[in-house]
């Protein structure tokens with residue numbers, strides 16, 4: 001099947017009309033990196049979102065609104081993210097592919113088609129992001145836990161577009177960290193972890209931890225979060241949480257690494273990530 | 287389909303197929319500095335600047351570049367009048383086979399346009415998408431630093447070389 005049509009709509013409404021016109025043969029292009037790499041079966045046309053008004057980052061009362069077609073490089077360049085939750089979003093972006101790819105890959109494209117190595121689904125699960133989608137008739141919102149409970153893309157197939165990712169407002173009582181374990185800095189993750197800790201009056205009041213590349217979809221480490229919640233954090237408490245978290249995953253083998261190897265590095269990676277987030281509180285008080 | 291775009295500051299109208307990649311369109315129009323390596327976004331040999339930012343042209347549909355500006359190495363210097371970064375790469379011995387060089391220089395140019403005084407870390411991040419199988423990267427890092435100095439000098443003296 002060849003690509004016969006290429007459209008660059010100037011707004012989301014026109015993009016939705018084009019999707020309807022193309023029935024199932026028209027595909028959305030955001031950054032285009034996965035679409036250009038492997039052409040989907042039955043593709044007849046492309047609806048390119050790059051100029052449809054979805055490339056923005058806006059700070060509002062209810063949080064940071066990011067247009068789905070915003071390149072990943074903006075998470076590094078935009079000053080809003082340098083200290084946001086201890087810089088966790090910037091860390092996740094800096095660990096995602098390479099500079100020229102980050103100028104192409106978009107935040108929406110990265111979360112919709114989840115690969116084993118995907119960074120941003122893990123980040124957004126740890127932050128508790130929300131996702132705004134639009135069809136011709138309505139807008140629909142999803143919480144991160146629901147959004148990532150299955151591959152998001154098939155759920156959007158029927159003429160729906162991801163418009164926005166809404167991140168919670170920055171909370172100075174919270175700090176996060178993102179860690180990727182890979183053979184080289186720019187290689188695909190063998191495992192990646194994002195953790196956000198909320199500490200008030202010396203006590204951890206809330207924790208959200210997510211792991212990626214362990215299973216086909218990123219997952220929360222709820223049991224580890226429970227160990228941390230209401231605890232006064234110490235190296236020991238963090239080690240216990242990391243061990244408990246690692247026990248709740250059943251890593252998948254992928255062609256680069258055995259499941260056993262992943263199981264062994266998981267507690268160390270979770271622990272390092274938690275410590276990295278925890279240390280950021282000390283830096284603030286120094 | 288027909289698209290209008292600018293390549294190396296020259297406005298052009300190109301007849302392309304909707305599924306064609308920018309890499310193939312540029313090479314078939316004679317921009318041979320744009321190299322084909324992996325075609326998967328891994329090596330950076332195909333890097334060009336899209337509105338001033340480095341991108342892997344093997345993963346970009348040419349149709350996406352409608353009304354946008356492309357820069358290839360042909361748009362920087364010429365054999366008789368090298369761009370300061372080209373000069374720096376030659377002087378630093380940062381070129382062996384030369385296959386990675388166009389992508390390296392364009393990624394370096396994008397960095398120095400935004401940040402004329404980058405740290406070693408910033409240079410490494412800017413070049414993290416460009417692989418070199420020959421040099422071992424040390425001379426390339428030196429070349430970027432030398433290029434930064436030469437560019438500043440050119441700006442100060444108003445020298446035309448590299449002014450493109």
Ligand SMILES: Cc1cc2nc3c(=O)[nH]c(=O)nc-3n(C[C@H](O)[C@H](O)[C@H](O)COP(=O)(O)OP(=O)(O)OC[C@H]3O[C@@H](n4cnc5c(N)ncnc54)[C@H](O)[C@@H]3O)c2cc1C
Pocket residue numbers: 027028029030031032033034035036037049068069095096097098101104105106107108109110111112113115117118119120153156160161162163186187188189326327328
């Ligand atoms: C060499 C290489 C290394 C990489 N390394 C990493 C890495 O380490 N970590 C990581 O996280 N990622 C990495 N990636 C990126 C990842 O593999 C995908 O290519 C990328 O996330 C896709 O994003 P995109 O914006 O290019 O999406 P596109 O290719 O444009 O779209 C992806 C899919 O989503 C659909 N779509 C896109 N936007 C919308 C929308 N708004 N509404 C509805 N449908 C939409 C498209 O139709 C398509 O099916 C790498 C990519 C490459 C090529």
Ligand code: FES
Pocket residue numbers: 321322323324325326327328329330331332333342343344345
């Ligand atoms: S040919 Fe494009 S990155 Fe290798």
Ligand code: FES
Pocket residue numbers: 380381382383384385386387417418419420421
């Ligand atoms: S000089 Fe040969 S690949 Fe870099």
